[in-house]
Amino acid sequence: MVNVVFAPSAVGLSTGNLVVESNDPDEPTVTVALVGEGIIPPDIAVSPDSLYAVLPVNGSTTQIMTINNLGGSPLIFDISEATTLPGVKKIEVVPTRVSRDETIKVLKPTLTKRSTSRTLAPNVHRLPEITPHDFSKTATNPIFPSEDTIYYDDGAGYWYSIAYVYWAQRFTPPQGCKVISALVMTIEPGASCSLFVWDDDGGLPGPLVAGPYSYTGGNWPDWDRIDITTEYIDDNDFWVGIYAPSPPYAIFDEINNAGRTYGSNDGITWDEYTSAGDLMIRAIVDYEYDVVPWLSEDPTSGTIPSGGSMDIQITYNSTGLVEDTVYTAWLKIDSNDPDEPTVNISVKLDVRSDTVPPAVPTLISPEDSSIISDNTPEFIWSSALEPEVSYVLQYALDTNFINGVATVPSLTDTTYVIKIPIADTTFYWRVKAIDSVGNESNYQDHPFSFTVDVDIPSVPALLSPSDSSYINNSTPTFSWGEVTKVTLEVGGQNPGVKGRSLFDEEFSISQAPKITRSKGIPLGTPVTYTLQCALDTGFTNIRIDTSGLTSNTFASDSISDTTYYWRVEAADGAGNHSGFQENPFTFTVDTKPPVAPTLISPEGLAVIDDNTPKFIWGSTAGNYGTYTLEYTLNGEFTSGLVSITGITDTTYEVRSPLIDTTYYWRVKAIDRATNESEWSNTQSFTIDVGVPSVPALLSPSDSSYI
Structure with a gap:
């Protein structure tokens, strides 16, 4: 082939x-x-990458684990369980007490799921020697090739006749195991004995987890093997002990037991026994038991098409487990993924006497929807009102806590101050509590948001009343330039603004975003203004002081005639203040009109022979005042009216010759505050520039004699 x-x-x-x-x-x-x-091979992906559940004793719960196929062909998988990480080299155990420079070892083989046979290196030590007082006899050394044996005796045994009838030996497995059997050696044959297995409780035999198992003891120099029919699994210390009334007597090794051997007369109160060494008791355990009793999964195998997924229901059951104990196992997922044929998922079951989570903390500061000017804010929340509670703080850029999440764990106080300045943008924050046994509260249903804004708004430009101006309005309207700020927008992957970090760099951050600036609604809106108006430049004698103005104008109440100084500052919603102007504006209120001018020339009813007459009147407008002159052909100032405004002197000379006729004229004064006087009295004058003809002589007639 x-x-x-x-x-x-x-x-x-x-x-x-x-x-x-x-x-x-x-x-x-x-x-x-x-x-x-x-073909494109299958590609396995498992979520989540670890599993954790909390239960009270005799409780159950389920979780979902999802297997995804990201590849291009069907994924075939099979799930199995283990109490140690699959595929790792087994632990070599060296006991703490040895004799004659011997190292007593238990070698454990690499795990193979549901294996039926294994090769176990034999226990490396000499055959045990039983020496009751001065009597020596050789005993059989028990070797069980397919089983793991934990022991601490060094092979030389002694028996003692003392008052204790209960004896217990503490065993410390290097990893999780199932206790299968015990090997016991006692002196007197044919005696009725019992075997027990206890869980460890603070270094003493604690709750009884298996037994009692009755057996006939005293088969030394051979071992009595007692099988543990009640399934017991442990990954911490456990105790194996006997009830052996005198006789028979318990047998010990010759080396002091270093706190592993205890005696009792009632099986409840235990005394450490240090007169001899460890008890001649051995524990046979299985490090590769097939089933994790508190864990099941459904389905345990299947085929997933390309691009598909399958939910696996993980069920935890804490029936019969020991409270306040964390049980650990692994799910081994074998598949036809050529790059990752085995995926190991850690599974932990935390069995607790207290499964009630602490109360959800109440968020206090920064307040919800607040805008703050502190880029190293202090977070404050309420206490969970339980002892030994810690807290986890999270803040992020979105309400779902996906973008840019920063997590601060293991906080023992109800406050936290960010150490490195964060950027100007909006954050969301939440807190959960964790009690001393690991129960976690939920996060708040509604996380708080706050916006950091440390940019100071610009100083407003003063507009009206203008600097050094005079006004005749006792209820002036103040106006100034509107202040705008820039908006911070989130996007990209580059953290930081103006050299400031987006987050507190002490903790890891997910998906840190880029912060950019653009025109738009100011980040720290609303911008408000404070207006002050005073009688002095130092603003100690203030007449108007108003804040929180949302408009860039303000109409004042009536103020008296005098000189004032005014200024404005802007403040954003975060409390950043622009400060006032270095040079405030000044203005003078003058609501009193000047008196009407006195007309001087031409005098009233005057007849003048100047057809470009010069008008003269008395001064009443004051500095920077003006005058308006009117002259007309009738006293009602309706015919041939000429009006000249803005005259800054008290004279005005007509530039174009006037015709010979009678004129009427008047003047009014306008001061610098634009207050106008009444018109002056009206005066008339007549222009006559024509030369009269020579009179004709009539009588006496020329050359006449009368």
Whole structure:
């Protein structure tokens, strides 16, 4: 028979020929056509990568484990259980007490699921020697090739006649095991004895987990083997002991027992026995028992198509388990994935006397939807009101805690201060409590959000009243330039803004995002303003002080006529303040009009022979005031009206000659606050620039005599 192996290096059809040459004279050469197709192999992925459950004694619960096939062909899998990590080398055990420079070892083989036979290296030590007082006799050394034996006796035995009738020997397995049998050696044959298995309780025999098993003792120098019919599994210390009324007597080795041997007269109260060595008791255990009794899975095998998945129901059952104990096992998932043929999933069952989780902490600060100007904020939450509680704090960029999650574990206080400044953006935060036995509260149903904004808004530009202005409005409206900020947006994979880290770098972060800036609604909105108006530049004598203004204008109540100084600062929703202007504006309120000017020239009813007359009046407008001059052809100022405004002097000379006629004129004053006086009294004048003709002489007539 010829084995032909097809190992394609690529996807697709491959062809070839197998040529067989022989000494067959009729057919010396035979050619066999070979055709093979390379397909995309299956690709296993298991979620989650570990399993953990908490139960009280005699409880049960289920979880879901999902097996996915990410490859291009069907995935075939099979699930088995183990109490040690599958595929690892077994532990070599060296007891703590040895004699004559001998090393007593128990060698455990590599785990093979549901194996029926194993090769176990024999216990390496000399045959035990039984020496009651000065009497010596050789005993049979028990070797069980298919079983693991834990023992501490060094092979030399002594018997003692003392008051104790219960004896117990403590065993420490190097890993989880099932106790199968015990080997016991006693002195007096034919005596009625009993065997017990106890769980360890703080270094003493504790709860009885198997037995009593009655047997007839005293078969020395041979061993009595007592099978443990009650299934007992342990991964910590356990005790095997006997009830042996006198006679028979218990047999010990010659080396002090280092705290492993205890005696009792009632099986309840135990005394450490140090006069001799370890009891001649051995424990036969199975490190490769087939079933983890508290764990089951459904289904245990199957086929998953390409791109498909299958949910596996994992069931935990704590019936008969010891409380306040964590049980560990592994799920071994074998499949036809060529790159990962075996996936090992850690499984832990935490059996607790207390399964009540602590209360969910109440979030306090930063408050929900708050905007803060502190980029190293302090998180504060309520206590879970239980002793020895720790907390886990999480903050992230989204309410589902997927993007950029930072986790701070093992906090023993109800506060935490971020140590490295975080970026300006919106965060979500939550806290859960964990009690001393590992019960976890839920996170809050509604996580709190807060926005970090440490960017200071710009100082507003003052607009009105303008600097050094005069106004005649006692209820002025103040206005200033609107302040806008930039928006921080999340996206990408590059953390940090302005040299600041997005997160507290003390802890690992998932999917840290990039923070960019763009125009839009300010991050720290709403921006509000504070307006102050005072009688002095130091703003100690303030007349208007109002804050929280959401508009960039403010209409004041009536203020008196005098000079004022005013300023504005902006504040964002995070409490960042721009500060006031270095140079506040000043303005003067003047609501009193000037008196009407006195007309000087032309005088009233005057007849002048100047057709570009010069108007003159008295000064009343004050500094920076102006005047308005009007002249017309009638006293109602409706005919031929000429109006000249903005005259800064108290004179005005007509530039274009006027016709000879009678004119009426008046003047009013406008001060720098634009207050207007009443019109002055109206005066008239007549222009007459025509030369009269020479009169004709009539009488006495020329040359007449009268």
